[in-house]
Amino acid sequence: MSIIDPRTGNPLTAEPTTNNAGNASASTERPSVTPEEVIIELSAGNIQQVLEASMQVPVLLGSYSPTSSTCTTLLSVLEKLAVEYAGAFLLAKLDIAANPEIGGQLGVSSVPDVKLVSQGGLVDGFQGALPEKEVREWLNRYFPAPGDAPPSPEDQAEEALSTGDAAAAREIYQSLVSQYPEHYAYQIGLARALVAEKRGDDARSVLDNLPPEERDAAPARGVRASIEFSEQALSTEEVAALGERNDSEAQYQRALRQVADGQYDAGLEALLALMKQDRAYNDDAARKTLLQVFDALGADHPLTVTYRRKLFALLY
Template sequence: MSIIDPRTGEALTAPIESDDAASAQASPESAPTGGDVRREDVIIDLDASNIQQVLEASMQVPVLLDCWAPWCEPCKNLMPVLEKLAVEYAGAFLLAKLDVEANPEISGQLGVRSVPDVKLVSQGGLVDSFQGALPEKEIREWLGRYFQAPADAPPSPEEQAEESLKAGDAATAREIYQTLTSQYPEHYAYQVSLANALVAEGRSDEAHSVLDNLPPEERDAAPARGVRASITFGEQALSHDEIAALGERDDSEAQFQRALRHVADGDYETGLEALLALMKSDRAYGDDAARKTLLQVFDALGADHPLTVAYRRKLFALLY
């Protein structure tokens, strides 16, 4: 079967070989490859004049219904992301946009109670849905349950920010997270990431302000505590220039300062390993400073963090 444009009845892409239920639910193996697809090929406005055609089209290709309203700000953030993904996925699904305010009867039949509401329809039935303006990364993960991601998919904004941080370009990462926090003000993970980028940029006071404005449950959670720990460790640690000035020194003080700098930079594993090594070689240094700092890092990362679990075990083995 071919993917049929519900507006014209014409085929949009190459035929899909299988028409069984698994194919209609867009398993990765059956995702069509339509080549260069135009925006108008895969995105349509849904209303009473074409709802039946769209449902019929879902017998051949999944349809992603974006239920939105003109007054809904989150909808305005979500729609461009869905449109970009529809084109990027090159015909693996059709994106049908429903203005619930202009089409209250259809939205009622679909069970839409709040917007944005995104529904994946296949074989005329509901496969899955999500509510709210999810960030692009989470939408890609959601789509990944049903569709094979395009081989040439561009990096998400989150991935771009992470790569910028790894490359030492904290300013670019900060700008990306500022945009994301503006678009998704209730996605608090972005605010924590923004604070982390601010720390990397040397703007700890601003990072503190961002973290202080989080809801209490987010402010006290492990990710935020980790950023606060980076700020604290950064205030305690020597600067990178001072670390470089240590040269070849390998005494306990030099080892501790290098470990503290790694922790302050967010390179927790290297820092934890160095602190553990210092405990082995000079347990008495700084009134047991290495062990105390290990415990501070564990608290910052949270009890369930993989590094906390692994290094608590190593610490226990060393002590007992």
């Protein structure tokens, strides 16, 4: 369904395209445009024309200060997306230092500030330098995403981690951290990449520098658990040297090695089996390690949900 402007009742966007199966598609192909066609520098001389243009096409008003690095970062994202969305909206950039009276008229209290205007009135907006992925998600509330949209840096980093290229993931997260130093999820992502590179001390340093509320939250605790798995687990060679041993210690060490290597499903299953067989082993180590793995994976991870249920069934 189309997005309706809450002030006028008029459609803000066109109906989504349909795919060959007749199902609604969230993305659409658009003709290419040049930056000059979709990006405008706003001033006292053209603001009236821009507002009038919003009667025909939505306008994104991006207020910024040229001396602010956070503004520069967000503005480059908005400029890229304006071209990528190829005319779905116009981007009107406002230098707030050069045009303070316009900023006052628009109700801009701090920069960066982004407002979506349609039919001459405000529809939505946000303040602060949101990361590109979040800006895309915000835009996609109102405009069908381009069908050829490239993967976000966050998606690229996660793909690199999943394929074992921890160095590439680290480089992406380092770049994101430098651009968005207060977006702490990127620092946690960087720590995860460092753990994958077996640089536990560097990962701890990143986590230790987080604000207390972030440092003690589940995502950071999960990365710390991953560091501990890597440090506590026997090496691959040491596990192989256990041979045919099947006592509780050997079972635990094999499970811990699997967890440290990211083989979470196998490791969780082995820890659960050890709990059933020898609950008292090493002061209930199997159960405690299961809980650490849940922290590392996150509460919403499918394996966490599955094995938390199995653990509950075993205990009660």
